[in-house]
Amino acid sequence: MSDLLERLRGRGWRLTSQRRVVAEVLNGDHVHLTADEVHALATRRLPEISRATVYNTLGELVTLGEVTEVSTDGRAKRYDPNGHRPHHHLVCSRCGTIRDVRPGGDPLADLPTAERFGFTVSDVEVTYRGVCPACAD
Amino acid sequence: MSDLLERLRGRGWRLTSQRRVVAEVLNGDHVHLTADEVHALATRRLPEISRATVYNTLGELVTLGEVTEVSTDGRAKRYDPNGHRPHHHLVCSRCGTIRDVRPGGDPLADLPTAERFGFTVSDVEVTYRGVCPACAD
């Protein structure tokens, strides 16, 4: 975690208390917070932090590749740490819970050249949908 | 196409001119319009159609499984006909163009039980990202 902060400082980040708090909030596995949720949690530690700063910081973390944006529901984007460790998502259609998953196989390799329409394909994002144990009948 | 209208009537849909126009606009391959684009196109044929009706109708088509919602860019959702013919998407990171693709292999089968966390997984959505020929350097 402080790894992250060190890495960021190494990239010339000015280390402000706001950025530190945002980075701390985004710590852990299976964390997929919306910007507003990040803001709410950050506010507990730093009451005056502004929404704009949270958005800015999240945007920077995404640009740096430390955090991944996920939009599983067409509503608010969610922010996923572990951007450096590729994984996909499993979403509950009822409650919206998101789990990180690592499927076997390489979906990128599964796309035949004939289906690439001349694109240079560089990335693939997979979202599984289903019903989680808690929501099952 | 009129197949679609027949199918809808069969499901108890009241067939209004507004719904007909929305269904007509959403006809074709590689069609991925936003709600506002659908509204703009629909307006050419039926000038007084309201945004609310377009949203309602699109929502109903999605519920019926005739149309799929795609949110590839975190901005407006896009609506994709051929909901009954499963396929995935290839998106250009620069211009946003979307193509339908049908990869070989079954990504659903690639998710081991151990990675399902007790979910009943029923669907998978794959988005490939890359650069299209027109945007290549």
Next chain:
DNA sequence: ATCCTACGATGGACAGAGTACAAGTCAAGA
């Protein structure tokens, strides 16, 4: 230790996408 200054934070206004709702309209069955 203090000063400087460019980078970052703030908050309020704004914009885009989508939803809610009360009132009016009309498709389709009797």
Next chain:
DNA sequence: TCTTGACTTGTACTCTGTCCATCGTAGGAT
């Protein structure tokens, strides 16, 4: 043709996210 409940309309509203002018401060320079 009549009736009725489903559909449409327009407006107001919410939610998410961006913009921007102004203020504050981290961290290098002295």
